[in-house]
Amino acid sequence: MKNRHICLIISLIIPLFIVCGQGGNADPVGLTGGGDDGYIYTDHPEQEEETGKGETSADSLIGSWISVQDTAGPVIYLTFRDDQSYVMQIDIENYPMLHEGRYSTDGNQLILNEGIFIYQIDADMLMMTLDGYVFVFRKVTS
Amino acid sequence: MKKRNRFTLIMILMICTAASLVATESRVGSMGGVGYYIHDNSNIFYFPGTLHYYANQAVAELRAKNADNLYTVGVQMERKPGSIVGVYLNRPIDLPQDILMDVTPDLTLDRVISLLYGGKWNNKNWGVILSYASDKTEDDAFGIQEKESARYIGLCAGLSTSDYDLGFNLELPSAKWEADDDEDKWGGTGIGIHGRYFSTRSSVLKLVGIGNLYFGNTTREIGDAEIGYNRLNIAIGGAALYQLDPKNLVVLAVEAFGRNQDKEEVKDGDEYTYTRTVLPGIYLGVESKLKSWLIGRLGARQVYQSIKEVAKPAQGEEVETMESQSTFAVSFGLGIILGDLQLDAMMNEGILFDGPNFISGQNNTLANRISLTYSFNKPGK
Structure with missing residues (x-):
């Protein structure tokens, strides 16, 4: 006792x-x-987000990002603008595909036309997760 | 009657020791991060000699929701008495990713496959772990043949008794980028040694002293530039482990001194040094068996540290900045025992503040981190 x-x-x-x-x-x-x-x-990226230690503010997204995939897949360029619009350019064999739309965030969720991603920003790296797939981007311009 | 008492005693011992033998990263994480100071099955990667205590277990570490690439799954089993073999998939390693990205921007090298083996020598337990990872890509966009490759080899060996654990590790990372006649590369060696000693002071109190030392030295060649990078970590600490009764454990650990120094030096050029000094770090953990199937855990950690950065340009004045800070966090967790399966969860306190989704509308997860341990071929089965 x-x-x-x-x-x-x-x-x-x-x-x-x-x-x-x-x-x-x-x-x-x-x-x-x-x-x-x-x-x-x-x-533990997601826990950092939940406890507010990680950076997931929409402001930090603004700028251009380039994919740093661990496979020899296409290069993806992502640009988030401060008017909540975004452009996603996917280079496949030098034929760029362009997706445009509007984005929003909710906590650690990044809502794009392509789906709802879990995201985290660490310095100049952006990690986006969708259905268990992780996409890593490096910031090119602010 | 005498026989029945003996049987009851054995059963009680088996039940009481089961909780400490089946445990995970989520357990020591929710107890304030006291993994180095207490016995836990996650110790095997720092002190491979402890492998013998955790034979016949399958372990899954689910470190973040919906992120399979952060999960680790492994198994260790007794091949014959005194001989343990195991394999772990997708274990995390701590390499300087910014440097790797500088050399091989399209590759990732942060997860390894590990093979484990444990044996006996002179009544002592020993263990070795061999870890390996590699990644490569080839691209001929714009008519330029571009090749990237990266590799990691790690070797960890350890010796353990009931009084002490020793661990030694060697790391050999390398990365290379090639395009036509150009070549960038990075590589080097890291060596670490960990040790801890347990001293039993009474039936409830055990003291533990630990020491860690790590040195890594790498060089990267980018074009004509040669950049040296080295890391030195040194730390000592001690803890009091109060096993108040078979159901309640309290751990109070103090990292008396810790220093991490990373230095980057361009040959005949700029130099940058980052030094973090911990003085002290306090880690507190409580574990209580609330029911036969339920374990509650609480942890707190407070780290006092100073961070000094020195930038020394090849020409011009040296710039030095220094800041001191104290950081604090609380964690709690639950362990649920379902027969031979134990689920350990590091709970998300946000759900207690906000409530579940139908009340708050917030998308809080119940757990931040989950570990599963399945024990098979338990004695007596």
């Missing part, structure tokens, strides 16, 4: 840190612990 009380007290103390601790945007990861994987890596 005594042990249960100790656990309960500790469980109550932890949330107090939220008030007492100095907040910060970076992940509290050291070199021997703190990572979401239990160690020192935070290989």
Whole structure:
């Protein structure tokens, strides 16, 4: 019974840190612990989005992006404009296909005509996930 | 009667130890990130000698919703007494992706396949893990024959006893881009050593001391430029593990000192150094077996660190910036035991604040991270 009380007290103390601790945007990861994987890596893009640590604001999307696929597939150029319009250009054998439309975001969701993607921006990299497929883009211009 | 008591005792021991033997990244992640400080099946990649404690398990780490490329699945099984073999698919590795992208922009090298083997030597457990990844592409757009290739080989070896665990790892990454007569390449070596020592102080208290050291040195050649990149990580820490009773574990870990230094140096040119010093990092985790089938976990982590950046141009003045910060996060998780299958989940606190979708309209997921462990051929089966 005594042990249960100790656990309960500790469980109550932890949330107090939220008030007492100095907040910060970076992940509290050291070199021997703190990572979401239990160690020192935070290989967890979607969780970062949910907790607001990752960058998923629509403003950061604005600019031109080029695909960095891990297969020898076509190169995709994506341009998001600040008037909520976007252009997607897919180069297949030098015959560009052009898709245009309007985009919107909802949390970590990026809604395009082609589907609803889960997205995350890390520095100059944009990662978009749809049905388990991950598309990675590098920012070309802001 | 005596026989029945003995049988009952064995059964109780098996049930109580089952929770600690079946565990995952989601478990140690939701306990504040204390994986280095406690026994857990995810330890095998840092201390391969611990492989023996987690024989006959199939493990799936589902690190993010709808992102199969971030999932890892593996299995380890006892081939014969004292001999364990295993394989893991799609394990993450930590390479400097910005450098890789500089050399091979169309390739990704962040996941490996790992082969595991464990044996016994002088009553000690040893283990080795061989990891491999490669990727390549060829393109002849615009009449230029362009080839990219990247490869990673990793070797990890370890020795474990009930008192200590030692781990050594060697990494050999390389990447190459070729187009006609041009060639860019990157490659080098990384060496790391991890160690931890457990000291039992009483029936409820165990102390653990740990030390980590890693050094990596690589060079990339881009056109005529030669750029050196090296990384030095060093850390020491200690923890008190309170096993209050078979159902309740409290872990208080302190990283007394940690330093990560990344240095990039252009030959006869600019130099950039990034140094992160942790002083200290505090990780707190609580695990409680609430029911025979349910485990609750809570974790907190607070890291005090300073970040120093020094940019030293080939010509001109050196620029130095420094900032200190304290960061904090709380995590919690649940473990559900369904016979031989254990599901560990790192819960998303957002759903507690907002409520489920039919109340809030928010698309919060219930869990941020899920791990599954299936144990087969358990003793006594």
